Amino acid sequence: MATIIKTGKPVATQPIKSGQALGAILAALGLDRTIPLIHGAQGCSAFAKIFFIQHFHEPIPLQSTAMDPITTVMGSDDNIVQALDTLCQKNQPKLIVLLSSGVAEAQGCDLRRALKLFRADYPRHDKVEIVTVNTPDFYGSLENGYSALLEALVEQLIPQQPVRNVRKKRVNLLLSHMLSPGDVELIRSYVEAFGLQPVLLPDLSRSLDGHLVRSDYLSVSQGGTDLALLKQMGQSALTLVVGPSLQRVGQLLESRTGVPCHYFPHLMNLQQVDCFIDLLRRQADRLVPEWIERQRGQLLDAMIDTHTWVNGRRFGLAAEADLLGAWLGFAQMVGLAPSCVVAPVNQPMLASLPVEQVLVGDLEDLADNLQAQGADLLLTNAHGAVIAERLGLPLLRIGFPVFDEFGAFRRVRQGYAGMRDTLFELGNLGQAACHHRPAYHSPYKQPVEQIRGRALAAEVIG
Incomplete structure (x- = not known):
């Protein structure tokens, strides 16, 4: 059991936290032909859109109700009604996710009442x-907003089914915010390898995986969970929940539809992935495909190859709660030692x-602790680059946002393949921090001048 220590600072100077609205928007972008509509000022949507564009390098569909000082004081239900009408007419979405901002919540808005008026x-x-x-x-933080939207989707779109028609080959997957589009794609391939039909909620691997579409630009999300399949999740044989923050969502889905749920805190150590694969094997009544067994063997080989540069290394970690649990589970498996663990809320x-204490604070608190206790590695989002440079530590970028590396938004960390590649990355960082490898020169290489001299001599003789 970890002891929770809250920082005594009156204000966060280098915050890790992202607001709930960002989490709900992220989850909404994993639904097909969807527009997130934030009830707030135009700056609320503009600020959020910048974060997502920098992270995913993609156009992001996001609108606001454009609250101003007058409507903030006098009431803004008309803004919601007009915005919904405009979006339905011009964009023809399948789904609109109406979410509140801090300004709207402070005003005391009632989104459901405004929806009834519309x-x-x-x-x-x-x-x-x-x-x-x-x-x-x-x-709360991004994690709370993400899970809150999934709860709302289950409550408002999936009907209660006292008696249900079970499709034995269909499997629900409730996936945490900690999973990148690359992670989601790998998990989908695991399920499909057993001949099962996955229904992913949300499915970022089809909407924000960095692909070019053939059609023109659309002002709605392109790809993601199909709305018809989402409404049929009560017909699935079972639900697999990945991430502690979605446990309540799984319980809600099970209580409404009777679909049994199985919970996994993460898929970042051998035990959890083995259990996940074994559950799929028993559900499908099939042998484990050879390519999955081969990936597991590759992971074991990577653990042997990199243990000198990974085992015993001390690291500082700052991220959302689900990510903390995943990386600490991975650390236990490979022998990494946590020096300081910081959560935003x-x-x-x-x-x-599995640590002695967790500090609820910001990146400044992380830097102060690492300076006092020491570490070999830093794990946090792109905002930690300044701290890593100041402390002279290698930085492994995780979480949201990562805006200073291409491809980071879809890097695979979960599953056998993700753990394997993460070990290689950690090993390379460890080697680079200890000593710089000089360029390799073959002992058989001849100087360029000598080669040219021989060529000239051959021309004269010829």
């Missing part, structure tokens, strides 16, 4: 699904982390 005034838009979710910035699962 449904009454514009019945012609009844075919467009609209989901409401409250995401105040002054409480206090989450229920922090107390169960």
Whole structure:
């Protein structure tokens, strides 16, 4: 059991935290033909859009209700109704996710009441699904907003099914924010390798994986979880939940539909991935495919190859709670030693982390602790680059946002393949920190001048 220590600073100077609205937007972008609509000022959407564009290097569909000082004081339900009508007419989405901002929450807005007004005034838009979710910035973090939207989707779109028609080959996957599009793609391939049909919620591997589409630019998300399949999740044989923050979502889905849930805190150590693969094997009643067994063997070989540069290394870690649990599980497997662990906000699962203490604070708190205790490696998002440079530590970028590396948004960390590649990356960082490898020169290499001299001599003789 970890002891939770809260920083005594009155303000965060180098925050790790991202607001709830960002988490809800991230989850919404994993749904097909969806527009997130944030109820707030234009700056609320602009600020969020910058984060996502820098991280994914993709156009991001996001709109706001454009609250101004007058509507903030006098009421802004009309802004919501007008914005919903405009989006339904011009963009023709399948789903609109209506979420609140800190300004709207402080005002005391009632999103569901505004939605009822819209449904009454514009019945012609009844075919467009609209989901409401409250995401105040002054409480929780990205993780809370992400899970809150998934709860809202289950409550508002998936019907209760006392008696259900079970499709034995269909499997639900509730996937945490800690999974990159690359992780989601790998997990999908595991499920499909056993002949099962996965329904992923959300599915970032089809919407934000960095692909060019043939059609023109659309102002809605392109790819992701199909709305029809989402509504049929109550017909699946079982649900696999990856990430502690989504445990309540799994329980809610099970209580509404009767689909049994199986929980995995992460897929970043051998035990959890082995259990995940074995569950798929038993569900499909098939042997484990050869390529999955081969990936497991590659991971074991990587552990042997890199243990000199990984085992015993001390690291500082700052991230959302789900990511903390995943990386600490990975650290236990390969022998990494946590020096300091920092979370942006206090989450229920922090107390169960396998460390002595977790500090609830910011990157400045992380830097102060690392300076006093020492470390060999830093794990956090791109904002940690300044700290890593000041302390002279190698930085492995994890979480959100990562805006200073190409391809970081889809880097695979989970599963056998993800752990294998992460070990190689850690080993290379360890080698580079200890000594710089000089360029290799073959002992059989001849000087260029000598080669040219021989060529000239051959021309004269000829």
